[in-house]
Amino acid sequence: MKYSLLQKDPNSSARAGEITTDHGKIETPIFMPVGTVATVKGVHQRELREDINPDIILGNTYHLYLRPGMDILERAGGLHKFMGWDRNILTDSGGYQVYSLSGTRKIKEEGVNFKSHIDGSSHFFSPESVMEVQRTIGADIIMAFDECTPYPCDYGYAKNSMHMTHRWLDRCISHLEKVPVKYGYGQAFFPIVQGSTYKDLRKQSAEYIAEAGAVGNAIGGLSVGEPAEELYAMSEIVCDILPEDKPRYLMGVGTPINILENIALGVDMFDCVMPTRNARNGMLFTAEGTINIKNKKWEDDFSPLDDMGITWVDKEYSKAYLRHLFAANEYLGKQIATIHNLGFYLWLTRQAREHILAGDFRSWKDNMVKQMDKRL
Amino acid sequence: MKYSLLQKDPNSSARAGEITTDHGKIETPIFMPVGTVATVKGVHQRELREDINPDIILGNTYHLYLRPGMDILERAGGLHKFMGWDRNILTDSGGYQVYSLSGTRKIKEEGVNFKSHIDGSSHFFSPESVMEVQRTIGADIIMAFDECTPYPCDYGYAKNSMHMTHRWLDRCISHLEKVPVKYGYGQAFFPIVQGSTYKDLRKQSAEYIAEAGAVGNAIGGLSVGEPAEELYAMSEIVCDILPEDKPRYLMGVGTPINILENIALGVDMFDCVMPTRNARNGMLFTAEGTINIKNKKWEDDFSPLDDMGITWVDKEYSKAYLRHLFAANEYLGKQIATIHNLGFYLWLTRQAREHILAGDFRSWKDNMVKQMDKRL
Numbered sequence: 059m060k061y062s063l064l065q066k067d068p069n070s071s072a073r074a075g076e077i078t079t080d081h082g083k084i085e086t087p088i089f090m091p092v093g094t095v096a097t098v099k100g101v102h103q104r105e106l107r108e109d110i111n112p113d114i115i116l117g118n119t120y121h122l123y124l125r126p127g128m129d130i131l132e133r134a135g136g137l138h139k140f141m142g143w144d145r146n147i148l149t150d151s152g153g154y155q156v157y158s159l160s161g162t163r164k165i166k167e168e169g170v171n172f173k174s175h176i177d178g179s180s181h182f183f184s185p186e187s188v189m190e191v192q193r194t195i196g197a198d199i200i201m202a203f204d205e206c207t208p209y210p211c212d213y214g215y216a217k218n219s220m221h222m223t224h225r226w227l228d229r230c231i232s233h234l235e236k237v238p239v240k241y242g243y244g245q246a247f248f249p250i251v252q253g254s255t256y257k258d259l260r261k262q263s264a265e266y267i268a269e270a271g272a273v274g275n276a277i278g279g280l281s282v283g284e285p286a287e288e289l290y291a292m293s294e295i296v297c298d299i300l301p302e303d304k305p306r307y308l309m310g311v312g313t314p315i316n317i318l319e320n321i322a323l324g325v326d327m328f329d330c331v332m333p334t335r336n337a338r339n340g341m342l343f344t345a346e347g348t349i350n351i352k353n354k355k356w357e358d359d360f361s362p363l364d365d366m367g368i369t370w371v372d373k374e375y376s377k378a379y380l381r382h383l384f385a386a387n388e389y390l391g392k393q394i395a396t397i398h399n400l401g402f403y404l405w406l407t408r409q410a411r412e413h414i415l416a417g418d419f420r421s422w423k424d425n426m427v428k429q430m431d432k433r434l
Numbered sequence: 435m436k437y438s439l440l441q442k443d444p445n446s447s448a449r450a451g452e453i454t455t456d457h458g459k460i461e462t463p464i465f466m467p468v469g470t471v472a473t474v475k476g477v478h479q480r481e482l483r484e485d486i487n488p489d490i491i492l493g494n495t496y497h498l499y500l501r502p503g504m505d506i507l508e509r510a511g512g513l514h515k516f517m518g519w520d521r522n523i524l525t526d527s528g529g530y531q532v533y534s535l536s537g538t539r540k541i542k543e544e545g546v547n548f549k550s551h552i553d554g555s556s557h558f559f560s561p562e563s564v565m566e567v568q569r570t571i572g573a574d575i576i577m578a579f580d581e582c583t584p585y586p587c588d589y590g591y592a593k594n595s596m597h598m599t600h601r602w603l604d605r606c607i608s609h610l611e612k613v614p615v616k617y618g619y620g621q622a623f624f625p626i627v628q629g630s631t632y633k634d635l636r637k638q639s640a641e642y643i644a645e646a647g648a649v650g651n652a653i654g655g656l657s658v659g660e661p662a663e664e665l666y667a668m669s670e671i672v673c674d675i676l677p678e679d680k681p682r683y684l685m686g687v688g689t690p691i692n693i694l695e696n697i698a699l700g701v702d703m704f705d706c707v708m709p710t711r712n713a714r715n716g717m718l719f720t721a722e723g724t725i726n727i728k729n730k731k732w733e734d735d736f737s738p739l740d741d742m743g744i745t746w747v748d749k750e751y752s753k754a755y756l757r758h759l760f761a762a763n764e765y766l767g768k769q770i771a772t773i774h775n776l777g778f779y780l781w782l783t784r785q786a787r788e789h790i791l792a793g794d795f796r797s798w799k800d801n802m803v804k805q806m807d808k809r810l
Contacts, residue, residue, distance in 0.1 A: 097759060097766045103750060126733075126758040133734055134754065140736075142750055357502075358509055360516075374479060374518055378510065382502040383473060389765055390473045 059246035069420035071324035080243035084113040086326035095121040114146035120155035136196030149197040157206040185229035209283040216254035250278040264299035276307040297324035337395035347432030356381040369401030435622035445796035447700035456619035460489040462702035490522035496531035512572030525573040533582040561605035585659040592630035626654040640675035652683040673700035713771035723808030732757040745777030
């Protein structure tokens with residue numbers, strides 16, 4: 059994997075860059091749609107490729123490990139071939155999902171015992187096993203196994219957990235060296251900064267992670283319920299420490315506003331279920347603010363879904379029609395809203411990139427943040 | 435509406451024809467995908483237009499009357515504009531849905547009292563009200579209000595019901611004359627033959643319906659549980675009586691084999707929820723037989739969904755991937771299977787048409803029926 063920093067914004071820490079892997083280029087800043095279990099829910103691969111057009115999508119190690127499972131993915135020749143996606147894929151390490159399973163998982167120094175949410179069967183993830191799982195899935199970018207602490211989190215727990223995440227990182231790195239790639243193309247490994255919402259821990263963790271000398275670095279443990287101000291404060295501290303010549307990935311973030319603010323702080327990569335999950339609940343993100351399409355006010359609004367027309371659904375369907383589909387609980391409604399929202403998120407990060415390259419990112423961002431903070 | 439009979443098959447009663455309405459041509463024989471409540475479930479209008487490519491789709495009067503309701507449809511300028519479909523639409527009369535509501539509906543000479551399946555609210559459909567509802571929906575082909583008898587049905591009930599359906603037909607026709615079209619284009623009206631599985635009643639009903647002199651005619655009350663032989667027997671009796679120079683529509687039929695056998699008997703138009711509903715349950719129709727994609731045997735079959743490649747999904751996705759989507763209960767699986775099945779049904783009726791025009795329909799049909807009667 060190669061990263062080129064192309065341009066720095068004069069009035070913020072925003073950067074435009076380009077990552078190159080064996081599956082092609084990733085122009086940054088980038089939003090990565092979440093394809094949990096080998097599918098971006100309700101979206102055809104063709105629509106993803108041609109209409110939404112991201113350079114990279116995300117898969118979830120925890121979900122893929124359970125279904126279709128390692129045997130099938132290995133025999134398919136990896137996730138790209140299995141799902142028919144020939145651009146980049148990033149997999150998380152399962153750490154976040156395992157954290158979400160509170161009640162059915164036990165975290166120890168050795169690793170995590172957890173029960174499948176599908177059938178209750180018992181499984182064990184360790185830094186070593188998760189590296190092997192990610193070799194088998196075969197994503198272009200793979201993540202360290204970490205513990206994602208909850209919010210709020212007491213200082214002692216956060217500190218101990220951070221140190222364990224650091225020890226796990228060392229185990230990931232040394233195990234990866236012993237397990238070769240499986241499908242003939244490279245896999246870039248990103249370590250993850252933890253430290254909850256404590257500035258000193260975040261600083262310490264960022265230094266430890268920077269020291270590891272990976273080709274890219276991630277910021278985890280945020281977007282778990284903390285106020286936006288804390289998210290931004292942590293992101294700023296960490297971005298200032300993580301090396302400038304490597305991409306920075308802020309995991310699980312966030313709203314369109316969160317994304318723009320974090321781009322301004324120096325983040326390059328984002329993923330979040332928000333555009334897809336909220337779409338399935340009838341919430342649309344637009345440049346003018348958010349729409350709850352289930353509201354009765356849209357019932358007889360026969361105007362196009364979104365005059366901007368970022369993706370074809372915006373002009374093909376009316377607000378009244380989409381509102382009807384949600385009222386009738388028709389799945390096509392979720393499909394339309396998902397394409398709209400992902401199209402919007404990708405447009406937003408592409409626009410951010412263009413404005414960084416043009417040198418006017420800061421004023422554009424400030425204006426967009428104001429505009430998008432409305433309910434229509 | 436205009437119908438041209440283009441070619442008759444020398445070895446069966448199959449015909450190739452062409453219907454022209456204000457929304458374009460319909461090449462017959464044709465299968466009409468069912469778009470119950472202003473959507474073919476899980477299929478974008480673009481996919482319907484460009485990939486599945488039917489000349490006409492169906493909407494359900496009962497469902498559209500309840501949601502989005504007449505007020506919204508009228509203000510939208512009719513169903514075509516509301517859902518963004520500029521080719522032909524046919525609406526049923528609600529008779530079949532009302533029949534399906536047994537327990538919550540009461541049929542009298544005046545009409546039918548029924549309760550909404552959504553909120554239990556009370557409604558009344560009469561031949562007159564249903565004509566007005568269909569004027570407001572604005573389909574290109576609208577249907578008479580009839581009673582669809584169950585199977586089995588005792589002779590006395592079937593006979594009385596048939597006569598009531600005939601009296602209702604007269605009321606439909608005289609009311610339609612008083613209610614003009616709403617959106618500037620024509621609406622063709624089709625009466626419906628009833629008579630359960632009794633040859634004398636079917637003959638009598640077909641003669642009554644033929645006498646009405648409508649531009650097209652339909653056969654109802656079949657595909658309600660009777661054996662295929664009875665379906666074919668009724669269809670044959672009726673097709674022999676209904677005028678040759680008008681299209682014949684067999685409502686609610688059926689399997690791919692049922693469709694080919696009825697084309698051979700002289701039917702021109704079909705609709706059925708089978709390709710879409712069965713798709714959502716993981717059943718795929720192919721030229722080689724049916725596939726239950728949920729079976730474990732497909733788990734590691736990485737070959738294309740269907741080598742024939744009628745629609746793009748057949749080559750884009752593998753059997754193992756589709757099986758995984760069903761196992762993980764991912765909606766994309768239903769979307770893929772629906773496009774596949776509708777693509778196959780449309781291919782089948784198009785092929786039938788080509789073979790009628792080429793003069794070798796009978797031998798092609800006999801071979802296809804044998805081939806398709808397998809489970810893969």
